[in-house]
Amino acid sequence: MTSTFPETSPSGRGTDGQTSSRSSKLPSLPEAPRSGDLLPASPRPEVERRPEPRRAELTETKPIEPSAPRPASIQAGDYAIQVSSFRSLDQASELKSRLSKKGYGAYVQSVDLSDKGMWHRVRIGNFRDKEGAERAAGEVRTRENLPAQVMRR
Numbered sequence: 001m002t003s004t005f006p007e008t009s010p011s012g013r014g015t016d017g018q019t020s021s022r023s024s025k026l027p028s029l030p031e032a033p034r035s036g037d038l039l040p041a042s043p044r045p046e047v048e049r050r051p052e053p054r055r056a057e058l059t060e061t062k063p064i065e066p067s068a069p070r071p072a073s074i075q076a077g078d079y080a081i082q083v084s085s086f087r088s089l090d091q092a093s094e095l096k097s098r099l100s101k102k103g104y105g106a107y108v109q110s111v112d113l114s115d116k117g118m119w120h121r122v123r124i125g126n127f128r129d130k131e132g133a134e135r136a137a138g139e140v141r142t143r144e145n146l147p148a149q150v151m152r153r
Helices: 021-025 089-100 131-146
Strands: 078-088 104-112 116-125 149-152
Touching: 078 131, 089 104, 089 116, 104 149, 116 131, 131 149
Parallel strands: none
Antiparallel strands: 078 116, 078 149, 104 116
């Protein structure tokens, strides 16, 4: 197969020494560096360094003094809901975990009833008033099918 372009040498000139029409239409490109040539180092842009903000110095703080105790009538947490009582701490802890996973504020209260031994009560909540505790106990009875009794803490 023959080419429509005249043959060219690596210098871009034809075999007859004249520049081919093909190479005259192409833009001239800089020569690629040879493998042994080093490229000039490009200057690195200067990075602006800002001083680190000063951290607040740790100072010794005084413990907060508790305010005067509130009257019992307005103190939060006067009532709780007891849902069960077990002799076994493991059983009480299992029920507490199950209720906690469902979003109830459940806890175990262990008491020594001397002649009856140690009992572990499973309770829910920290209610300010008896009416709120009664409403919540009704929901626990319905949703969890557990006996729920409002107790003064």
